[in-house]
Amino acid sequence: MLRIITQQADVRSELQRICDRTQDEQVLHKEATVREVLQAVKRQGDKAVLHYTAEFDHQILKAEELKVTGSELDAAYQQVSKDLLQAIRLACQKIEAFHRQRVPKSWVQFGDDEVVLGKRYTPVDRAGLYIPGGRACYPSTVLMNAIPAKVAGVPRVVMVTPVRGGKMVNPAVLVAAQEAGVQEIYRVGGAQAIAALAYGTETIPKVNVITGPGNIYVTLAKKLVYGTVGIDSLAGPSEVLVIADETANPAYVAADLLAQAEHDPMAAAILLTTDAGLAKKVQMAVERQLVDHPRRIDTEKAIAHYGLIVVVESLAAAAELSNEFAPEHLELEVADPWALINQIRHAGAIFLGSSTPEAVGDYLAGPNHTLPTSGAARYASALGVETFLKHSSIIQYSQTALENVASAIDILATTEGLPSHADSVKLRVED
Structure with a gap:
């Protein structure tokens, strides 16, 4: 049963x-x-990928079976309903429209001091x-995950996903991938899939950025390959906090609350009222609502271990506790959510009012549902177009502009004990 406590208890x-529910003592072993x-x-490429797929996922594959074929992609459209296809396409439109508004623009500024600065x-x-x-x-x-990459202009988008029985990938997943612009799909999951993307194999290409959630092994693999490749975040189990x-x-x-709890036995569902x-x-x-719930066992586990109702003294107190928790999803089911939102500093996504359940954000509102978890919303943001972009600074000085700052550069370089830095400027202004 979902527990109720008062703010007088040790709520914090x-x-x-x-x-901290993901920080168990077995993490080091994993x-x-x-x-x-x-x-x-x-070291071993495809051979190791196939070995671990057999060991961990109990799927016996050959190297030539890793890549999903064109005929499988075509067949997937025949295996989904027209209603599902229509819903996927509607979601695509809304998600793409939102992310196109978030594309940062390159810029160049020509200063009066004959200095050109910019960002590309x-x-x-x-x-x-x-x-x-x-x-x-x-x-x-x-x-x-795919639509922001497409909007960012990534030339090659590849996808990995595990299979469960029959070597088949779910047709709805295949259709969604094609509608979103994924060019290549590989039937592999787990840490071995992250390794293949990070290092490349004979079949799976090496990439520059890896995004998408997974279990603890996937998350640890993303953590360990960071630096070789970029990653979006270290996603943990889903969570919602309702005020x-x-x-x-x-x-x-x-x-x-149940919409989050049904995700995973470690999902968190919290109400502050x-x-x-x-x-x-x-x-x-x-x-x-749990009676006859199709996912009752996992949902009840989540509610029992990580579900909580806290009776608070005021909405201000609720906002303070929420900011400390920094939830992935925050729902403001209050009379005036726009007044309360000014007190919210940390949340992955904020849903305002009784007509805005978190599920609309999961599927087709537009903003991304890949969000920071486990308190990471204090410093991190949702996956977006920026995840697939990098920026370069643009700098150009005229001869006059360089002469104007040469003395200051000389002083700073000399202070740091870097004489060649100073000389690289002196040579240009003394000629």
């Missing part, structure tokens, strides 16, 4: 426990396994997308 330590996988794939944005050459496939299929995750007052509908709040009566109603609504 309980929220910290939930925030990291050692991941290091072994990474090194093997780096260019996409990476190759992006690798990891799409999980263990507990469910996630066409929405395909769209959220609600007496105007909130308890059935809505309960459904939103000023109304003790609402707290009890939500608790009861959660129990009712």
Whole structure:
């Protein structure tokens, strides 16, 4: 059952426990396994990828079976309903429209002092997308990762995803990938997939940036290859924090909490409310909605271990606790969410009002659903077009402009004990 506590209890330590839920004592052991996988794939390429796919995923593949074929991609369209295809295309339109507004513009400024400064944005050459496939299929995750890469102008977008039985990739995932502009798809998952993208194999190309969520082995692999390639973030289990007052509908709040809890036994679902009566109603609504729930076992585990209702003294107190937790998803189910949002400093995505469940953000509102978790919203942001871009500074000095600053550069270079830095300027202004 979803627990209810009051703000007088040790709320902060309980929220910290939930925030730290992925930091178990087995992480070091798992990291050692991941290091072994990474090194093997780096040395042996496809051979190691196939070995670990057999060992961990129990899928026996040949190297020529790693890449999804054109005939499989064509067949996928025959295996999804027209309604699903229409929904995928609608989501594509909305996600692309949002991300096109976020493309940074290159710029150049010609100063009166004969100095030209600017910034030039260019996409990476190759992006690798990891799409999980263990507990469910996630066409929405395909769209959220692939479309920003497409909008950024990445020339080559490849995708990896594990298979479960029959060597087949879910047709909805294949259709979503094609609609979003993915050019290559490989049926491999786990740490070995991240290694293949980071180092390249005979079949799978080396990429520059890896994005997409996964289990702890995938997350550790992304952490360890960072520096060889760029990554989006180290995503943990999903989480939602709802701030609600007496105007909130308890059935809505309960459904939103369960919408996160059903993802994973380690998902977190938290309600902060000023109304003790609402707290009890939500608790009861959660129990009712769990009856005959298709994912009841995993959902109940999440609720039991990482679900929480806190009765707070005020919305200001709720905002303060929320900022400390820095949730991935934050719902403001209050009478005036726009007044409360000014008190919110840390959240991956903020959903305002009773008609805006987090699910709209998961699928087709437009903003990305790949968000910082486990408190990372204090310093990190959602995946976006910027993830697939890098920028170069542009600098040009005229002879006069260089002469104007030569003395200052000489002083700074001499102070740092770098005489050739100073000489590189002196030679140009003394000739």
